[in-house]
Amino acid sequence: MTTLQLDAEALYVELREGLRGLLRPESVLVGTWSGGAWLAERLHADLQRPGKPGVISSTLHRDDFGSRGLASGSDATSLPFAIDGAHIMLIDDVLYTGRTVRAVINELFDFGRPASVQLAVLVDRGGRELPIAAVFAASRIVLPASQKLTLARVDDGRFSFAVRTQS
Amino acid sequence: MLHRRNPQLNANGELIHLLSIEGLPQAVLTQILDTASTFLSVNDREVKKVPLLRGKSVFNLFFENSTRTRTTFEIAAKRLSADVINLDIAKSSASKGESLLDTIANLSAMHADMFVVRHSESGAPHLIAQHCAPHVHVVNAGDGRHAHPTQGLLDMYTIRHFKRDFTQLSVAVVGDIVHSRVARSDIHGLSILGVPDIRAVGPKTLVPSDLREMGVRVCHDMAEGIRGADVIIMLRLQNERMSGALLPSASEFYKSYGLTPHKLALASPDAIVMHPGPINRGVEIDSTVADGRQSVILPQVTFGIAVRMAVMSTIAGNAA
Numbered sequence: 024m025t026t027l028q029l030d031a032e033a034l035y036v037e038l039r040e041g042l043r044g045l046l047r048p049e050s051v052l053v054g055t056w057s058g059g060a061w062l063a064e065r066l067h068a069d070l071q072r073p074g075k076p077g078v079i080s081s082t083l084h085r086d087d088f089g090s091r092g093l094a095s096g097s098d099a100t101s102l103p104f105a106i107d108g109a110h111i112m113l114i115d116d117v118l119y120t121g122r123t124v125r126a127v128i129n130e131l132f133d134f135g136r137p138a139s140v141q142l143a144v145l146v147d148r149g150g151r152e153l154p155i156a157a158v159f160a161a162s163r164i165v166l167p168a169s170q171k172l173t174l175a176r177v178d179d180g181r182f183s184f185a186v187r188t189q190s
Numbered sequence: 191m192l193h194r195r196n197p198q199l200n201a202n203g204e205l206i207h208l209l210s211i212e213g214l215p216q217a218v219l220t221q222i223l224d225t226a227s228t229f230l231s232v233n234d235r236e237v238k239k240v241p242l243l244r245g246k247s248v249f250n251l252f253f254e255n256s257t258r259t260r261t262t263f264e265i266a267a268k269r270l271s272a273d274v275i276n277l278d279i280a281k282s283s284a285s286k287g288e289s290l291l292d293t294i295a296n297l298s299a300m301h302a303d304m305f306v307v308r309h310s311e312s313g314a315p316h317l318i319a320q321h322c323a324p325h326v327h328v329v330n331a332g333d334g335r336h337a338h339p340t341q342g343l344l345d346m347y348t349i350r351h352f353k354r355d356f357t358q359l360s361v362a363v364v365g366d367i368v369h370s371r372v373a374r375s376d377i378h379g380l381s382i383l384g385v386p387d388i389r390a391v392g393p394k395t396l397v398p399s400d401l402r403e404m405g406v407r408v409c410h411d412m413a414e415g416i417r418g419a420d421v422i423i424m425l426r427l428q429n430e431r432m433s434g435a436l437l438p439s440a441s442e443f444y445k446s447y448g449l450t451p452h453k454l455a456l457a458s459p460d461a462i463v464m465h466p467g468p469i470n471r472g473v474e475i476d477s478t479v480a481d482g483r484q485s486v487i488l489p490q491v492t493f494g495i496a497v498r499m500a501v502m503s504t505i506a507g508n509a510a
């Protein structure tokens with residue numbers, strides 16, 4: 024068990040306010056499936072962005088396919104805008120090794136050549152294995168590798184964090 | 191007593207070979223269909239290729255000719271970034287007297303990662319799966335009269351795409367059922383996915399009566415067989431069957447079982463018409479129907495690529 028307390032709702036407000044100063048008028052939000060997509064959806068509404076946010080899946084570009092296989096087919100990428108020339112703000116719940124972000128950037132480039140790609144996250148938990156950094160993190164913590172941090176969304180749309188210790 | 195595991199599944203119940211739809215859990219089928227919809231959208235991308243099988247070698251072993259099926263597997267493997275090697279075995283080693291398992295041993299020594307096998311003998315892909323190295327995966331691309339599981343899965347994908355829910359459907363499979371591995375795979379797929387009304391329609395000589403044991407309604411009258419059906423799967427009448435005593439003539443068959451607009455009117459008004467191809471116009475299906483608004487024969491071909499990508503990537507990602 025853990026005593027770590029992360030108030031996901033408070034961190035969400037930090038992320039939202041942090042993004043206000045970072046987004047260009049023409050920026051588009053793209054959330055990483057699934058936690059990042061929930062965040063992007065709510066940020067998109069709260070920040071009154073035009074159009075629709077995008078959802079992106081890392082499945083088809085993961086580097087652990089050989090050992091993990093395909094995840095369920097429910098996490099399809101949906102990018103309802105042109106990628107060529109777009110300023111993209113990737114949104115994710117937890118930034119850890121950086122491998123998901125690497126896969127997601129490859130996925131993004133299958134749809135075109137963006138003008139820029141940045142990353143904003145709710146929690147940066149350290150432990151990077153690739154040279155990837157977030158332009159904004161609402162919180163920076165250090166967790167042992169045995170602990171898995173995942174965002175959950177309850178029925179009324181509010182967020183909470185679950186920390187599980189893996190055996 | 192030893193419980194014999196389905197040879198297509200590993201100890202965790204994950205698919206490692208695709209030999210037959212028969213005996214697969216519904217969840218495995220549903221996962222392949224879900225994965226296929228992800229791959230269908232890859233066609234809309236600027237880069238129509240994903241790197242899941244990068245660095246893997248897929249050997250297409252066609253002991254029996256089938257340019258179309260081989261091509262769809264080749265396209266699917268290439269869209270997954272695999273290296274594809276096509277071997278026209280009918281014209282090479284087998285004709286020099288090499289045994290099937292010797293051929294496989296030789297190709298394995300060339301570091302194959304996956305065999306896609308078409309063979310005129312039922313059970314050949316199964317035999318290969320039992321004897322190949324543990325990291326090698328086998329896909330049955332049609333064996334004898336036994337099974338054609340990727341065709342069965344793409345038919346299930348097509349039905350789900352147009353009809354959404356399997357549990358309310360009436361599906362008629364029409365034609366030469368006794369010689370058809372497609373019919374067998376379709377019937378297994380439909381029954382695993384919960385279709386309550388499956389009908390096998392055709393002359394007595396071409397419909398095995400033991401299908402009743404699988405919960406299939408056998409109909410020798412076309413009108414009865416397709417009345418109210420939501421899905422009609424027409425099978426190709428193989429020309430070689432017409433020379434024997436099984437059928438009087440192609441025109442006779444067309445008169446009784448060929449799908450004409452008149453007969454199609456008996457089915458549900460929004461019924462879809464399917465066919466595994468290649469079609470014989472004027473034998474099992476009228477041109478007006480094959481090209482008509484209810485025909486989904488060409489979408490089947492498009493879905494077939496995505497379904498084969500789903501099968502290959504699913505099995506390649508699961509360790510024996």
